[in-house]
Amino acid sequence: MTNDIDTMNKIVSFAKRRGFVFPSSEIYGGFGAVYDFGPYGTELAKNIREFWWKKMVQENDNIVGLDSSIFMSPKVWEASGHVGGFSDPLSECKQCHTRVRVDHLLEDIGVFADEKMTEGEINELLLENKEKLRCPKCGSSNFSEAKSFNLLVQSNLGNFTSDWNKEPTYLRGETCQGIYVNFKNVLDSTRVKVPFGIAQIGKAFRNEITARQFIFRKREFEQMEMQMFVHPDDAMDTYEKWREKRWQYYLEMGIKEENLKWHEHENLVFYAKAAWDIEYKFPFGFKELEGIHARGDYDLTQHAKYSGKKLEYRNPQTGEVFVPHVVETSVGLDRTFLAVLTDAYVEEKLEDGKSRTVLKLPANLAPIKIAVFPLMKNKPELVAKAREVFDELKMKYMCEFDDNGNVGKRYRRQDEIGTPYCITIDFDTLETGVVTVRDRDTMEQEKVNIKELPSYFRDIFDK
Numbered sequence: 134m135t136n137d138i139d140t141m142n143k144i145v146s147f148a149k150r151r152g153f154v155f156p157s158s159e160i161y162g163g164f165g166a167v168y169d170f171g172p173y174g175t176e177l178a179k180n181i182r183e184f185w186w187k188k189m190v191q192e193n194d195n196i197v198g199l200d201s202s203i204f205m206s207p208k209v210w211e212a213s214g215h216v217g218g219f220s221d222p223l224s225e226c227k228q229c230h231t232r233v234r235v236d237h238l239l240e241d242i243g244v245f246a247d248e249k250m251t252e253g254e255i256n257e258l259l260l261e262n263k264e265k266l267r268c269p270k271c272g273s274s275n276f277s278e279a280k281s282f283n284l285l286v287q288s289n290l291g292n293f294t295s296d297w298n299k300e301p302t303y304l305r306g307e308t309c310q311g312i313y314v315n316f317k318n319v320l321d322s323t324r325v326k327v328p329f330g331i332a333q334i335g336k337a338f339r340n341e342i343t344a345r346q347f348i349f350r351k352r353e354f355e356q357m358e359m360q361m362f363v364h365p366d367d368a369m370d371t372y373e374k375w376r377e378k379r380w381q382y383y384l385e386m387g388i389k390e391e392n393l394k395w396h397e398h399e400n401l402v403f404y405a406k407a408a409w410d411i412e413y414k415f416p417f418g419f420k421e422l423e424g425i426h427a428r429g430d431y432d433l434t435q436h437a438k439y440s441g442k443k444l445e446y447r448n449p450q451t452g453e454v455f456v457p458h459v460v461e462t463s464v465g466l467d468r469t470f471l472a473v474l475t476d477a478y479v480e481e482k483l484e485d486g487k488s489r490t491v492l493k494l495p496a497n498l499a500p501i502k503i504a505v506f507p508l509m510k511n512k513p514e515l516v517a518k519a520r521e522v523f524d525e526l527k528m529k530y531m532c533e534f535d536d537n538g539n540v541g542k543r544y545r546r547q548d549e550i551g552t553p554y555c556i557t558i559d560f561d562t563l564e565t566g567v568v569t570v571r572d573r574d575t576m577e578q579e580k581v582n583i584k585e586l587p588s589y590f591r592d593i594f595d596k
């Protein structure tokens with residue numbers, strides 16, 4: 134598939150038309166950078182979460198799960214550095230008052246603005262490139278001075294009266310802070326020993342300045358993060374191991390390897406020992422999908438300092454006491470969703486000159502696994518038999534019953550949403566008990582006895 138605006142527009146309209154992603158509050162004109170998953174999107178997102186959980190928690194006996202709250206003590210965000218330094222450079226177009234992210238504007242003309250740059254340095258770049266920069270809305274190159282804009286989303290939780298609890302509370306800006314502050318709880322309540330990991334999937338919120346690139350950059354999004362706590366001497370080996378594991382994860386997920394690449398961070402934050410991103414070739418170019426970071430002992434040390442609690446580990450064999458180093462893998466569910474959708478979306482020319490849109494999703498990610506059709510909807514005996522098959526299969530798989538339109542149209546509908554198998558019940562079925570199973574990708578059809586359907590699909594889906 135070509136990487137261009139047309140492709141992106143196609144995916145956005147496809148996602149809405151087929152119930153994968155809707156703009157939030159659309160009947161009220163939408164709400165910037167916030168989206169809802171529709172019925173099929175909800176299934177796809179659930180399957181992505183399940184795949185990540187299986188690969189990270191179920192298959193690693195030294196990783197345990199966590200579900201921490203979205204709200205945390207405001208001290209957490211002070212300790213983590215988010216209150217002081219979690220910001221993007223914001224400027225306003227003096228002509229039409231559109232707010233822009235200066236680093237993104239510069240990036241669009243090939244000028245790299247480093248995350249660590251001061252306001253002054255960013256403004257120098259802004260001035261130097263003034264003539265080349267254009268407001269995305271009105272085209273003007275007249276921008277206000279850039280100011281640091283904090284991305285944390287504030288709330289008034291607990292502020293019941295005007296003079297009680299004046300301290301702002303925040304919706305979490307990343308899920309990993311909930312992991313760091315529960316490090317001791319997990320250590321004390323389970324049998325984990327360093328090296329061990331804590332994994333969590335959950336919502337995060339950021340006041341992103343510009344809403345763009347569909348669900349790539351949302352203000353409310355979901356992260357799937359894992360923090361591995363290791364001995365300082367083992368940190369870099371563990372880091373390399375996880376880099377490899379995370380690359381393999383995407384291949385196992387069915388993402389085409391040519392659409393993935395590594396990007397090493399040019400400038401590390403002062404505490405980081407290494408940081409690489411896995412980038413995916415989105416329709417708007419290669420962009421960050423996942424970050425893999427060696428974070429040293431920064432997180433536990435900061436929370437120990439701000440909370441006054443010891444966040445250390447005592448090796449039960451040697452008695453050595455140390456602050457574990459953290460190796461983090463962090464990926465957005467929404468970005469994974471967009472990568473999976475982009476990778477799977479195919480417009481195919483068929484031999485008969487017609488074309489079809491197919492989502493070539495791996496079976497485990499497909500929202501609907503099996504669609505069941507009676508050949509005709511006005512033949513009660515066919516409908517009853519198809520219902521019988523559907524009612525049995527739905528106990529194990531997400532299935533859809535469809536009796537609307539001709540079978541060819543039903544195939545196309547299921548191809549579009551990525552359903553790997555369709556079953557048709559016809560008059561032969563009533564006599565022989567044999568149904569037609571049609572494969573989404575090859576479009577080949579096979580006769581299978583109803584009695585054999587459970588084992589037929591078990592072999593396919595339980596691989």
Ligand code: GAP
Nearest residue numbers: 307309349350351354422423424463464465468
């Ligand atoms: N704990 C580390 C951390 O949060 P990050 O690079 O800011 O690092 C990690 O975010 C991942 O979260 C990104 O690689 C991306 O997949 C996802 N992510 C970050 N901001 C996002 C946003 N505004 N919308 C959707 N996904 C986002």
